[in-house]
Amino acid sequence: MIQEHSPLLTDLYQLTMMQAYYDKGMQEEAVFEFFFRDFPDNRRFLIACGLQQALQYLESIQFSDEDIDYLRRDGRFHDTFLNQLREFSFTGDIHAMAEGTIFFSHEPILRVTAPLPQAQLVETRLINILQFQTMIASKAARMTRLLPDTLLIDYGLRRSHGAEAGVMAARGAYCGGFAGTATVLAGKMFNIPTYGTMAHSFIQAHDSEEEAFYDFATSHPENCVLLLDTYNTERAVERVVTLSRKLKQQDITIKGVRLDSGDMVQLSKKVRTVLDENGLQEILIFASGDMDEYSLQKFVDNNAPVDGFGIGSKLTTSADHPYFDCAYKLVEFKGRGRRKLAESKSTWPGRKQVFRSFSKFSKFAGDILGLTDEQHGSTSLIHHYMKNGKTITPLPPLEEARAFAMEQMRQLPADIDRSAYRYPVTPSEKLEEYARQVTKELEERNR
The missing domain is CATH 3.20.140.10 (nicotinate phosphoribosyltransferase)
Structure with missing residues (x-):
């Protein structure tokens, strides 16, 4: 060490x-x-x-x-x-x-x-x-200035250049305006808000996507954010609509959904349309992946209805x-x-x-x-x-x-x-x- x-x-x-x-x-x-x-x-x-x-x-x-x-x-x-x-x-x-x-x-x-x-x-x-x-901090600030009213979260620990770099990147990103981090130790050390829900492996470990969504929602009723793109994003959002009705009977509200691959600008629009048509305007859309200020600009230019982003490798390494x-x-x-x-x-x-x-x-x-x-x-x-x-x-x-x-x-x-x-x-x-x-x-x- x-x-x-x-x-x-x-x-x-x-x-x-x-x-x-x-x-x-x-x-x-x-x-x-x-x-x-x-x-x-x-x-x-x-x-x-x-x-x-x-x-x-x-x-x-x-x-x-x-x-x-x-x-x-x-x-x-x-x-x-x-x-x-x-x-x-x-x-x-x-x-x-x-x-x-x-x-x-x-x-x-x-x-x-x-x-x-x-x-x-x-x-x-x-x-x-x-x-x-x-x-x-300066890299994070470029994204904060681009999306000042959007939730930006550091997701970069796993691809940082070592443990100290990952923790200190979370600290620097927070100083530069990010809302929080997925790095738990940084949350403990620096009192940074932490964010995180599920990975694709959680979906894959279940026999069906519906079962995975239900199990996660009932385990985390106050922090239910469901990952949509393990198999098929458009079918997954339909499952979210069906599940939301079932969960409301248990006083559980789905907080958000996450996109992690594909054409997320267009997918976010399709997902938002489905959610809104079914009266689920309160469900937020979160996107993650290989992003930085340059790719975020595409979301801004196309008015993508994304409420928050998880920013990983390109932040933690200041890739540009x-x-x-x-x-x-x-x-x-x-x-x-x-x-x-x-x-x-x-x-x-x-x-x-x-x-x-x-x-x-x-x-x-x-x-x-x-x-x-x-x-x-x-x-x-x-x-x-x-x-x-x-x-x-x-x-x-x-x-x-x-x-x-x-x-x-x-x-x-x-x-x-x-x-x-x-x-x-x-x-x-x-x-x-x-x-x-x-x-x-x-x-x-x-x-």
């Missing part, structure tokens, strides 16, 4: 650099920032997610005797360094955007301030936590963009600004704040990327969450982060989806001047 707080959940070069830092006495304060570079063309914004797990990791990380023994057997590390690791704990500060915050390219969503070896070691796991949940270009970069060391100058991957030096302004209609009007000591008379997005290795600002429940994300989606500019539109993120004059100063110093020292 993977230990999610293990210090060995990292890249080897973090440890090799860490030993060199210790050997050379380089333990002064360093500042790293985590940000996303240019977004894919079809991602106009992202939603910050994963801060809770990042803070939990930083509070818990320590080297066990087994870890030390493994590193000793590896042969790359000397005993002095290994003995120092026995006393390791994270003692730094964390500033970050609140979970559920909408952000844009090159805006830092998390800042680590800690002794250099500590800040270096945690890079890999922090990227791992924050990139994934942010990616899934399964990774994002993000980075964790040193921006200050020993009180001096640091930056990367490489072509196409240059970075801004110094500790930064993101300042957001709003229009008179409470829509996002633009962001300023500035230094932390600046004042721009607008909303500051980065806040202090951890001091000396301990969380000082309790995170709100996930439900509040979800509500925050949904409110911000309503505040996005009207032009956000236009192909030529780019949300304005402007570096402040002070940041630009500081960057020129740091660049000059670096060039002089590295001639």
Whole structure:
């Protein structure tokens, strides 16, 4: 079983650099920032997610005797360094955007301030936590925006890339606006509403479809959703009509029916017609399958009468963009600004704040990327969450982060989806001047 707080959940070069830092006495304060570079063309914004797990990791990380023994057997590390690791704990500060915050390219969503070896070691796991949940929350938000009044449920655990990914995808999807998940452990861990009824195997295990429907309805009278497409969808909905009359005599109401294959746009219309003609307007239609925002668009374009969707593989893997270009970069060391100058991957030096302004209609009007000591008379997005290795600002429940994300989606500019539109993120004059100063110093020292 993977230990999610293990210090060995990292890249080897973090440890090799860490030993060199210790050997050379380089333990002064360093500042790293985590940000996303240019977004894919079809991602106009992202939603910050994963801060809770990042803070939990930083509070818990320590080297066990087994870890030390493994590193000793590896042969790359000397005993002095290994003995120092026995006393390791994270003692730094964390500033970050609140979970559920909408952000844009090159805006830092998390800042680590800690002794250099500590800040270096945690890079890999922090990227791992924050990139994934942010990616899934942002994918979910695209579907939420398309169908804001429709029940959207995460169905993706079974095809996720591992257990942790499946659970954290459920968390990210909920933050991005989904109504719940089929993953029971995510429901327990994060208080996410859970949804689920039956699989085709339940129908197949019975001698007849009618018997399967009746058995499930009487076993789950408050949550009776029947799967229609095991054999023949159109015959199945007729059976639902007949069964509904029988069940009403037992005070059981069929809550919904689910489609899982075929031309679900056309099938949903046929099913809705049959149900309505028989006075069963209260029965909802739920669809599941290989879906994402692109296939959901077809349901919208064709006015398909579907009340909810189960979204699986393409959500949990963010299938159209399964990774994002993000980075964790040193921006200050020993009180001096640091930056990367490489072509196409240059970075801004110094500790930064993101300042957001709003229009008179409470829509996002633009962001300023500035230094932390600046004042721009607008909303500051980065806040202090951890001091000396301990969380000082309790995170709100996930439900509040979800509500925050949904409110911000309503505040996005009207032009956000236009192909030529780019949300304005402007570096402040002070940041630009500081960057020129740091660049000059670096060039002089590295001639």
